[in-house]
Amino acid sequence: MAESPAAEQLESVLNTTVERSTNSSLDPPTEAPGEFVSLHWAEIPSLVIALVGLVGNSIVLWLLGFRTQRSPFSVYILNLAAADALLLGSYFGYVMWEIVGDLKSLFQSLLEDCLLNMSYCVGLSLLASISTERCLSVLFPLWYRCHRPKHTSAAVCAILWALTGLFWGVLVALYFLNKKHFFRYYILLYFIQFGWFSLLTCVLGLSSLTLVLRVQCSSQRRRPPRLYLLVLLTVLVFLLCGLPLGVIYAINFFSGSSLMPYELCRLLACVNSSANPFIYFFLGSQWRRRGREPLRVVLQRALGEEKVGGEGGGALPTPTLWINYSEDENKMLRLGSP
Template identity: 60%
Template sequence: MERRPPNMTVSPTPEYPGYGSDNSTQIRKGGSSSGSLDFYGWMNILSLLIALLGLVGNGAVLWLLSFRIRRNHFSVYILNLAAADALFLCGSLLKSIVQFNEYSFKFSMRRNLYFLRFMSYAAGLSLLAAISTERCLSALFPIWYRNCRSKHTSAAVCAGLWALAGMFWLLPFVLPNKFSHNFVTFVTILGPWLLLLTCVMGVSSLTLLLRVQCRSRRRRPPRLYLLVLLTVLLFLLCGLPMGVEDFLEIRFNKYLLPYWLYDPLACVNSSVNPLIYFFVGRLGNKRREPLREVLQRALGDEQELGDGTTNTPHTSSPETTL
């Protein structure tokens, strides 16, 4: 959620909620107007650097999954998640640039940039919920999962989630009311959706964790389950505070965390995911390998926890992706 540095004057252009310069905003940014602007500027630079590094990592994942690795139904989700993370980081990068000289950019551009970030945020959360739910089903009902699942399910689910996130993004522009009213309507609709997805992701991940814990005494848990659990845990620690804080501030005018803390955390959430993929892919292998092989190993281990058998990676059945 973008906010002005505390010692800036308010522009005569109408702004959306969260762009004020009152005392509560100054307190949230960490001090008085004399010193908090420098601190806020440094944190803005930190977010910019994190976004740049994250774009490199997600760009590598997008390149490998698009052109170098034959996709399976799980890697389709990771490809779309990397696209959502890259889109969010692009919005964060542009936001950091805009905040250095905010008056040089039109209000409509800053408004569209905000909704673009929230759309990619919602798409990333939706994809994470879909990934954790599918992994949970594959662990609890492995035979049903292998026999009844269509090979185009991943592509269809990703297309539906992107369409839903795009609908949220377009909603304020098609409503006939004033922008400030549409903005509150947008957050009111999006907030319960994010809460529902977080609950689904939390329940499925907890079930998956208990399943892995029960089976780990007999054999090593599959890489995919470890990848899902680490990715979900990272989102809960770094990505979720942004959605919760923006909803509480805009809908109820309540603050829990300062903006300079949770905005860099949201960038960390989207930037560290590629490191998780490559970390999981290198587990148990000390020799140096190309990134393509490491990523393929992380996304190709299709061992199921339910039947005690190890299946071959589904690299021979590519899927259409977005």
């Protein structure tokens, strides 16, 4: 049976990627400065952004993992920071490998792409889960408060990591077990990935739109909680910077053409993963207070859990902070001191 055109197209695309990576991994001393900059015009700033994002996400991982009390929402943010750190770290290693190394093996290119795509898919899945859960907490506050299973966040995160890791693990295993028909299997797996990407994008868009409408209706009576602003800003940054990578990759797979350079899409994806920690600390800061606050306090203020406000769920929930103040600070708060 002859190989399908789509398989031939995929093999050509992957071989072109490896060839481009090999050509771009020239020895830097033999390149003119202008030629080096023209070849890596997007990789150079993306490396800087990736390093900054790695530092920010590492701080979030340290604070949420070891220094703060866990809440249902902070579990999602902890896993999202891990996915962002994996994407940024994989991208940094991949680009450095392209610049100073010799990326000739198709398996090496496939492995790096799997790490990047796996972290990208996990991040998208977590964002869709976060947005959906916040939407449910607004539409059905009493049910969410009373009947939500205790370990839902941890279970959802574990399932998402397991499914995504299994998917890309099967892809790498197929490369070793059946190289002859690997591209034919890859097409089938890619259609599964594309369907999952489309489903998550629709869920993310609908739940975010519902949350925006709810916040807009309630903002006339009271200021919306930081938690909802955090979710909306994180989703907005993803739609502007993270979504183009998946869209361009799908267009390139089906049509062989690209609307924008692939390097630029990866640069935007690095911006998306690096921006999340800054969103958390920006929303958690209180600019009117004098003096510096610990990052732990700032982060937990941004990720404060919610109480159901009003009767029948008519009002937006107000955030309840999970901050471990000292005994003296708790006394001051009870007395109403600033």
